[in-house]
Amino acid sequence: MKERYDVIVVGAGPGGSMTAKTAAKEGLDVLLIEKRQQIGDPVRCAEGVNKVYLKEYIEPDPAWISAEVKGSKVYSPDGTMVEMSEELSGAEVGYVLERKVFDRALAREAALAGVEVMVKTRATGLLMEDGFVKGIKAEYMGKQYEIMADIVVGADGIESKVGRWAGIDTTLKPRDMCTCAQYLMTNIDIDPDFCKFYLGNKIAPVGYVWIFPKGRNTANVGIGITGHMSGEVRALELLDEFINKHYPDGKKIEMVVGGVPVCGSIARTVSNGLMLVGDAARQSDPVTGGGIFNSMWAGDIAGKVAANAIRRSDVSAESLQEYEKKWRVELGRDLDMGMVVKERFTRMTDDELNTLAHSLEGVDLGSTTLIGLVWALFKANKKLLWDLRSIFIGIKEIESEVKKEVYT
Amino acid sequence: MTVSVERSKCGYCGACVSVCPTGALELMETWIEVSESCNDCRICVKICPVGALEVCR
Ligand SMILES: Cc1cc2nc3c(=O)[nH]c(=O)nc-3n(C[C@H](O)[C@H](O)[C@H](O)COP(=O)(O)OP(=O)(O)OC[C@H]3O[C@@H](n4cnc5c(N)ncnc54)[C@H](O)[C@@H]3O)c2cc1C
Ligand code: SF4
Ligand code: SF4
Numbered sequence: 001m002k003e004r005y006d007v008i009v010v011g012a013g014p015g016g017s018m019t020a021k022t023a024a025k026e027g028l029d030v031l032l033i034e035k036r037q038q039i040g041d042p043v044r045c046a047e048g049v050n051k052v053y054l055k056e057y058i059e060p061d062p063a064w065i066s067a068e069v070k071g072s073k074v075y076s077p078d079g080t081m082v083e084m085s086e087e088l089s090g091a092e093v094g095y096v097l098e099r100k101v102f103d104r105a106l107a108r109e110a111a112l113a114g115v116e117v118m119v120k121t122r123a124t125g126l127l128m129e130d131g132f133v134k135g136i137k138a139e140y141m142g143k144q145y146e147i148m149a150d151i152v153v154g155a156d157g158i159e160s161k162v163g164r165w166a167g168i169d170t171t172l173k174p175r176d177m178c179t180c181a182q183y184l185m186t187n188i189d190i191d192p193d194f195c196k197f198y199l200g201n202k203i204a205p206v207g208y209v210w211i212f213p214k215g216r217n218t219a220n221v222g223i224g225i226t227g228h229m230s231g232e233v234r235a236l237e238l239l240d241e242f243i244n245k246h247y248p249d250g251k252k253i254e255m256v257v258g259g260v261p262v263c264g265s266i267a268r269t270v271s272n273g274l275m276l277v278g279d280a281a282r283q284s285d286p287v288t289g290g291g292i293f294n295s296m297w298a299g300d301i302a303g304k305v306a307a308n309a310i311r312r313s314d315v316s317a318e319s320l321q322e323y324e325k326k327w328r329v330e331l332g333r334d335l336d337m338g339m340v341v342k343e344r345f346t347r348m349t350d351d352e353l354n355t356l357a358h359s360l361e362g363v364d365l366g367s368t369t370l371i372g373l374v375w376a377l378f379k380a381n382k383k384l385l386w387d388l389r390s391i392f393i394g395i396k397e398i399e400s401e402v403k404k405e406v407y408t
Numbered sequence: 409m410t411v412s413v414e415r416s417k418c419g420y421c422g423a424c425v426s427v428c429p430t431g432a433l434e435l436m437e438t439w440i441e442v443s444e445s446c447n448d449c450r451i452c453v454k455i456c457p458v459g460a461l462e463v464c465r
Binding site for chain 1: 419422423427434435437457458459
């Protein structure tokens, strides 16, 4: 460990490793620290990711691909199935990863790009000077260290403290987080080609159960419920109930618990000498809870912006607005749209969910973009989803259709 | 008053840390530590997916 670096990245999840790798490739001197002794373990994830998007950032490797899927099947409370697949021709659209191996592969790529990596090293605070973040305080094997950097990137996941230390309040309200439990189960009968989702307020109040295949007779079987529904009943109890009913002979070979931010875009993700990335920046999708790809995508931007800012010799919040602007243009819009959709679905009764599922019979839900999918849902049942109409305004792909469907 | 963690239940996921309004919780590596700034709001108790947290007197 040196006394100073160009960039210190806190947290070696997909967001942190991607940030570090990109920054190193841009020629910066980078330190990546991770408080766990094993990167990627324990897993806090259902491991589903869009294959096409992922390929833009990493060469697929069978070592971390557990299964490939063709699409999703969603079951409404009365058991009506709605299928979503990109190409009904049968092309596979998604991977179910082996995150323990995947996260490590990303960290290795960062290391090979020149990043210095330290595990079992926890950031405990920030070094501040004249309102600028100047580095971190860290603990490694019982000793305290102060390490300087021009830019600190907080990629420290759901439990992020880096933002808070810099005065960015990232505290989640219970209704803005999804509390989850999952088992890796085997000896169960699954459809190896599809991810499955079960909706219903009895099964998962304001949430859903998921089944993501991971090879023969094996799958991640999990549940997520919105935090404000938790307390009287808990994610783990509800999951056990579901499993007792659906998979009485299933065997549990791993337990996973965790939380996902589902709060939409937060007000600020940069300050002087600091950027937040991934779950720490609350960039996960409020509808699906997916955050693997988002964190990598944002990390790549943050790595490039770090290099630009250091070249300009200006790491102020104004200079780092470049990151803020870039990620908001694309992802910020999706997150905010996702919030409108989430709020509407949060209020849906089981009867309404069933009605919606029935109205989708025979409808092609091939789109992989959220807006495309929601638009198809909207067209199928305008009465039920009328509250969503505002989100379609100004979306280029569907502009002429929106005029016809919403304004006539 | 403060919060106690039942370590044999906790899955060290950090979900409780993200909702704590006073920053009283910290996920070390495989355990949760509670600092004095806890104001007994019970939000963490509510959202823990396994019910590992309790308010103790
Ligand atoms: C049950 C569950 C299911 C999910 N399913 C999916 C899914 O199917 N698909 C999907 O895309 N997403 C899913 N997600 C979300 C996904 O796991 C996250 O969005 C993703 O891991 C975010 O990556 P990240 O790099 O931002 O944070 P993380 O992967 O959480 O990494 C943060 C890292 O920072 C470290 N860290 C924290 N504090 C410090 C510190 N002070 N010092 C040093 N290191 C620190 C942590 O130990 C951790 O390794 C799921 C989440 C949960 C909980
Ligand atoms: S939310 Fe519960 S299981 Fe997760 S770290 Fe906190 S106490 Fe442990
Ligand atoms: S009771 Fe409230 S203040 Fe205390 S640790 Fe839990 S969330 Fe934080």
